[in-house]
Amino acid sequence: MTQVTARLYKQGDKVWRDFKAELITRYENAAILDISESEAFSKIEKQEFNNLIVVSKKAIAEKRAVAGVDDSDILKTSVNTGLKKISKKRKEARAKYARGIAEAASQCDTLIDVAKRIGKSTTFVKRVASEFEIKLPRHNNGHEEIASR
Template sequence: MTQVTARLYKQGDKVWRDFKAELITRYENAAILDISESEAFSKIEKQEFNNLIVVSKKAIVEKRAVAGADNRDMPSVALISSIKAVNKRGEANRKKYAAKVAEAASKSKTLTEVAKRVGKSRPFIQAVAKEFQIKLPSRNNGREEIASR
């Protein structure tokens, strides 16, 4: 498995600091470490602990090792920033079209007509209307909209 460094382990009145051990199992707030190769523990202590100890995740220095076996479950900083940039662009785009959607909604009888006048898709029109509380026509291509939508 992965070798990690533990800052602190306390058992009774004994304290071990800054020792290396193998990561065996991860839990929500703790991890099981194999101390059989660790030099910090004596042979007798290793036998007493059965070569395994349970340590708090806070006591482990390598946070990525206890967060997941691989880094795929942790999104990269670049990915997070690009998602935020896309969200901001989408927000700005919806603001830009809010006035057009409001004007088209007042002149149209159906949602499809509003979408054609604005030149955008129906889901986009609905998103803009929801965000800026614009009342859309209650008819959709000749059929009544379901009241719950």
């Protein structure tokens, strides 16, 4: 399966450090390793352990291998993280304009006047107003706003 480096394995009074083994199975907090090809264990020790040992996940150096993350997930994870950062920046930008929209909405008669005063589109003003629950003028260029929009 996957070759990993185990930092530590203790059995009785014997200790093995920094050895390579094949990852067989992952569990929540442990993993089964195949030591048949490992040079750290003698032939007798391999027979005693039946070529398999169970080690803590903390004792394995390659965290990605025991976490169950495939290389195919790396791109998806980075893309999702990037999208979250972008949406967070956009939300912060909308929050920055919310105070100005609230002030302009109280002083202007139409939605277009509010948008002109802020320097943004009416769609942006509506989105920010709905997100931050800001009451906007009911008239748009002297005509009453249609509720279904």
